[in-house]
Amino acid sequence: MIVRVASMKKIRAALHDAIGSEKLVRLDRASRPSQVIDGFVVAVGRGWALLQRTMDGGFFDGHLAIRLDEIRGVREDSSFESTFARSRPEWPPAPPVPDTELDLDSTTRMLTSLLRAGELFGIERNRKYDAKWIGVPNELTRHWLYMWEVRPDASWHEKPLGYRIRTITMVTINDHYQRALAVVAGQPPADPSDPAWG
Numbered sequence: 196m197i198v199r200v201a202s203m204k205k206i207r208a209a210l211h212d213a214i215g216s217e218k219l220v221r222l223d224r225a226s227r228p229s230q231v232i233d234g235f236v237v238a239v240g241r242g243w244a245l246l247q248r249t250m251d252g253g254f255f256d257g258h259l260a261i262r263l264d265e266i267r268g269v270r271e272d273s274s275f276e277s278t279f280a281r282s283r284p285e286w287p288p289a290p291p292v293p294d295t296e297l298d299l300d301s302t303t304r305m306l307t308s309l310l311r312a313g314e315l316f317g318i319e320r321n322r323k324y325d326a327k328w329i330g331v332p333n334e335l336t337r338h339w340l341y342m343w344e345v346r347p348d349a350s351w352h353e354k355p356l357g358y359r360i361r362t363i364t365m366v367t368i369n370d371h372y373q374r375a376l377a378v379v380a381g382q383p384p385a386d387p388s389d390p391a392w393g
Contacts, residue, residue: 210239210263214236217277219253219280220236220271220272222266226321232261233249234248234288238290238299241263241300243260243263243302244261245290253277258291260299260366291369306340306363311332312332313331313382314377315329315380316330316367318358320363320364328342329373330344330345330383334355335360338359339359340360341357341358343355343384351380
């Protein structure tokens with residue numbers, strides 16, 4: 196299966212075909228042409244796809260939700276990494292939160308079904324330089340996602356920061372970097388006046 200610079204219909208069909216496959220897919224990104232995303236497709240909605248992400252070698256590395264219009268190509272893996280991934284104790288790929296109904300039809304629904312209070316996640320955006328913002332969820336409104344953001348030195352910002360929902364192109368959950376960062380950063384600042392997530 197190779198779909199490159201294809202229509203959204205063909206990209207969605209290729210992603211659906213990859214659900215439950217024992218082969219990794221490689222996604223080419225629209226906003227970052229030099230970046231390739233590897234993983235197993237877990238679910239596809241009207242607006243987003245969810246992958247069990249892998250890193251070099253085929254090791255599992257958390258989950259990644261990507262906006263469908265951010266994908267410009269889908270390729271099937273032809274290396275040894277798919278075979279190695281099947282030998283891992285995490286096999287088979289599964290959603291990050293068992294027994295939770297995923298909703299990947301809109302950004303708001305995706306965020307609500309994937310994010311958990313107190314757990315680090317990362318976002319990438321289409322209107323900013325190549326960067327990732329990492330934190331824990333604080334509040335979700337109609338147009339904004341607020342998060343307690345943690346800096347690369349593992350220190351927390353003093354208050355939640357807001358990001359426009361329409362600018363979010365990718366969300367990462369529970370990857371190796373975030374797990375290590377969570378250990379060093381500890382709990383975010385507590386403010387009882389903030390609305391609870393969820």
